[in-house]
Amino acid sequence: MPKVTEEYRSARRDEIADAALRAFRRKGFQATSMAEIIAESGMSAGAIYGHYPSKSAIILDVATRVVGSRILDVERLAQTGPLAPPPTLPRVLIDGMLRAIGDPAIMLQLWGEGITDPEVRTIAWNVIERLRDALSAYISLWHQRTHGTPADEADVLAAEQVVLLISAVQGYVVQASLVPDFDAEAYLASVEKYLPR
Amino acid sequence: MPKVTEEYRSARRDEIADAALRAFRRKGFQATSMAEIIAESGMSAGAIYGHYPSKSAIILDVATRVVGSRILDVERLAQTGPLAPPPTLPRVLIDGMLRAIGDPAIMLQLWGEGITDPEVRTIAWNVIERLRDALSAYISLWHQRTHGTPADEADVLAAEQVVLLISAVQGYVVQASLVPDFDAEAYLASVEKYLPR
DNA sequence: GTCTATAGTAGGATAGAC
């Protein structure tokens, strides 16, 4: 198995996944036809099916790629020393998300798809779960270092407060995707001002 | 135009919309076929198309019904005197939502559909907008009455704080729909404990 | 108004040449 072929295959899958993502963004996962993915990728039907066995396999891979980059951000955050106060975390997470996927709307589409597609649901759930764990660890450590809170107390506080941080990110996604003149800066300012520290 | 016929037609549309909602809940808006809506309603194709011109008309009507009940709740809330502190509002809104539509997942599906369907998007956006206005009025009034804040200051505070309340509701919808063992009570307790009053 | 049957079309996926 020559190394070139592996890399080539991988690059080809990337192309297909990118094209599919662009198509899904426009019409959603279900309403996008294979013909549209084929046209967007500039390849042919046969070429696509050589890399993915079915349309749902493409959906699954695209979903994994979209949330996968989020997981990396979050885990890295957990390892960094907790310097900034917790209410600033939503901005960090949202900035990372925008850099990685451009428009938050695809995340909202993915959540919606997760309701009816168990595999997509697992992917979405998984990232929320890891997000919660990583943020909890961060918040707990921040309380311990900043306010000298004992570890067990800090863990309880973190468990209570983390849901608000996650909701701040999720609320951003919903509102930025649906509200035409959404003021992102005002939103993040409010989050930073009013979430507990 | 006899009155009976109007009521009958309306009741028939209700039946169809209810059946469609049940089907959409299972498979999503796009992936649900007319055959499934027909089977779920117990009617025939001809009967359905006598009341709705197309599948997308059914989607639109169902979406309107789902968010429509929310609007009523919210507007009523704005008229009630602000007695309970703002952080308790998400619980009220979520309780109302659960009573009206049963499972929050359909709301998440609707938001996702809104990304690609402009009419659904308008419906979803509209309810968020009205939610924001009604909650803002409530919060402002609460600050004025409880802390004696001047009206103009209270309005500014309300505008800042309202986004957190909305995010709390939206975050609930996302997490309750996707997280398998979601602890709704713990979530609402955190919201009530940490949102600003 | 409602039913059955079906027209017409677009969809996902494959076969076989290169």
Next chain:
DNA sequence: GTCTATCCTACTATAGAC
């Protein structure tokens, strides 16, 4: 690996009888 051509299924919507 990739392309072209195509199969077959499933879909939405309608026509015509009652």
